[in-house]
Amino acid sequence: MAASGSAVGLGNIWGFPTNAASNGGAAFLFTYLILAFALAYPALMAELIIGRYARANAVTALRTISSGNKTRLLALLVGFIGIVTVSFILSFYGIVSGWMIAFFFDPVARLLGASQLSAWLTNDAVMRNSLFVVLFMLLTIYIISAGVKEGIEKWASRLMPSLIVILLLLIVYVLTLPGAMDGLRAYLIPDFSLIADPSLLVDAMGQAFFSLSLGVGTMLIYGSYISSNENLPTIGSLVALLDVGIAVMAGMLILPAMYVALASGVEIYDDSGGLIAGPGLIVSVLPSLFSTMGAIGVFVAIAFFALMTIASLTSSISMLEVPVAYAVEHHELERHRAAMLIGSAITAISLIIVFNFDPLFDLVVTVTTEVSQPLLGFAFCIFAAWIWQRSEILEEIKKGCPEVESGIFWKIWPVYVKFICPVAILVVYFQ
Ligand code: TRP
DSSP: OHHHHHHSSHIIIIIHHHHHHHTTTHHHHHHHHHHIIIIIHHHHHHHHHHHHHHTSOHHHHHHHTOOSHHHHHHHHHHHHHHHHHHHHHHHHHHHHHHHHHHHHHHHHHHHTTOHHHHHHHHSOOHHHHHHHHHHHHHHHHHHHHTOIIIIIIHHHHHHHHHHHHHHHHHHHHHHTSTTHHHHHHHHHSOOGGGTTOHHHHHHHHHHHHHHTTOSSSHHHHHHHTSOTTSOHHHHHHHHHHHHHHHHHHHHHHHHHHHHHHHHTTOOOBOTTSSBOOHHHIIIIIHHHHHHTTTHHHHHHHHHHHHHHHHHHHHHHHHHHHHHHHHHHHHHOOOHHHHHHHHHHHHHHHHHHHHHTHHHHHHHHHIIIIIIIHHHHHHHHHHIIIIISOHHHHHHHHHHHOTTGGGSHHHHHHHHIIIIIHHHHHHHHHHO
């Protein structure tokens, strides 16, 4: 549940539908499904297996499976770049999540008749952004300092079921509104002329890696907390299925909602004629849609932004856990202090970005998710398949899945992470 909570986040409910909207709807969905299972799932398994074998954070774990001096140095480098990357990912993720909390309070304020407060909450300003990123980071720090069982597991298993229920209710409701079917059509009828477009491939791969939280040691550290009796290939496929399932479902909410907004007179196309994606979608199109719905719109807005906040929180805790686990295990810092110190440092970076939004925000997003993450994913495959002993991998998986050697997983996966994944990642990357 915690690993699914990490995977399911803004990437699914926001990133996936908007990527699909701007990349030919079902053509993107189709490519994404293939890449998620063919590329991202094997990479996810590599992280989970390494983590459970080493029972440690990424730096220590990669060093454990390396033998020579050079590979140990490489392990240190990859582990560290992962820690830095995930910290920067959290710094922008926290800002966007802060907006979600602000927009959650907006309908509450309107319900109470506090119209000035409502205007303040929805107006994109440095003060509001700073306050809410700090609030969101405090929640994240609070859960992480409570520990793995009492913090991460407890909150993930509370929040994830609520997320699924809210999402389903919202889909059912939006699909009954006028215009929704046009959105469903735009989402589900593929425009195959776009499928060979290199930018579609790059977007779909980036989306799959981001969505499964790969390359930075998040899944590795969660893997290190999984009991040896558990069947790793099954756990990995459940996480991937739930992640993809929720992304696909979120598409059935967001795209119909955009066309419902169009039918009620809200602008959903940007200047260049494409569908509004990016921040504009969630913080302008959807709130205007909710406000055309009258009284019920207030409750729909509360439900929607509660959904976004919950999804963000189960992901942000998995990000903060990466540097915190390293500090606790490697430098013997007490968990509480580590969470406080590292969480504050990342919040400081978020604030720097908030104060210099235009030059920094896109830059941090691009460098971390489009440059660093795929390369780290590539490195993890190299570690799992080329540096680590195959017999040790098999032993590790066998602990919770004794029959693995005769099953389909062991026939395909080793070849896959060894040849197909690294080559495919590089090809898509250089495209
Ligand atoms: N997967 C999450 C989402 O879809 C975000 C996330 C959590 C993440 N942990 C990560 C992304 C580590 C990259 C790396 O929103």
